[in-house]
Amino acid sequence: MAAEVAAPAKINLTLHVTGRREDGYHLLDSLVVFADTGDRLQLEPGPELSLEVFGLFATGVPADARNLVWKAAEGAGWTGHISLDKQLPHGAGIGGGSSDAAAVLRTLEGQGAGVPADLPLNLGADVPVCMAARASRMQGIGEQVTPVELPELHALLVNPGAHVPTGPVFSALASRNNPPMPQDIPAFTSGEDCAAWLAEQRNDLEGPAIALAPEIERVLSDLRSSRQALLARMSGSGATCFALYPTKKAAHMAAYEIGAAYPEWWCSAVTLT
Structure with a gap:
């Protein structure tokens, strides 16, 4: 059966690097949300695997x-055109x-395909939390995903066109043993409350x-100076940055001006959930 599915953008509201294992994998503590924008995929079963x-x-x-995408389908034993x-x-x-x-993988699971339990993490640290596709706390090397309740957040995502390889960013870390987020994430009553708490947290890769892509600082400066911005931070290992706003209108106005x-x-301009 053919299927069409959305792949929403993942935003790291926080990203604390808390250690590194002997095998080289970094330990993370990250609050992750998903935007109402992203890629789209269509899957059509067939005798051979192909991708357009x-x-x-x-x-x-x-x-x-x-x-x-190819590796996910192949790992689940699925063939067809994507x-x-x-x-x-x-x-x-x-x-x-x-x-x-x-x-x-979510689509194939929904169709009854047998997806190996270790496949998501083997594909990458972000794949397990992207399987959840909802506000979550991601810990360990990405294998610990805990749903969290957050208010709807209005945001602007900005990327200056810089491609920042993840490996060199981690290599440039001054410290790999940094404090995690607090054990308990508060119950927020509004986006403003959430932004105020987030301001006390970090993205250790920022x-x-x-240092590798100085234009990121230009983006953050413009986001911070935009009207009604509550918080501006880089997502993941960059170069996309985000700012939070009290209303959808404010986020769209900032998108227009920037x-x-x-x-x-x-x-x-997006809504994050």
Whole structure:
């Protein structure tokens, strides 16, 4: 049966790097939400596995076994044609490839396919939380995913077009043993309350990413100075940054103003859940 599925953008509201295991994997503590924008996929069963990539950010995305979408389908033993409409910038810290792979696995699970339990994490640290596709706390090397209740958040996502490889960002960390988030996440009554608490947390990869791509600091500066911005931070390993606003209207106004000032930047006003 053919299926069409959304692969929402993943946003790290926080990203604390709390250690590194002997095998080199970093330990994380991250509050993750998902946007109402993202890629779209269509799956059509067939005798052979094939992948077509098109859309705004299709350039440079492999349409073969190097793609996480292909690896997800292959790992689940599924064959057929997958069409991937790439609307999110890749290598951007918003889990594009991981969310795409998770969307494939969720679809196949829904159709009764046997997805190996270890497959999501084997595909990448972000894939398990992208399988949940809802506000969650991600810990360990990505294998611990705990749902959390957050208020609806209005945000603007901005990417200046910089591709920041994850490996060099982690390598540039000054410390790999940093404090985690508090054990308990409060019950927030509003987006403003949530933003105030988030301001006390961190993205430990923000500094190293800025050192590699200084334009990230320009994005953060513009977001922080936009009207009614509650908080601005980088997501994941960059280069996408976000700002939170008290209303959807404020987020859209900031998108208009920043988009007009920097037409070459990718800007998207979103709701995060």
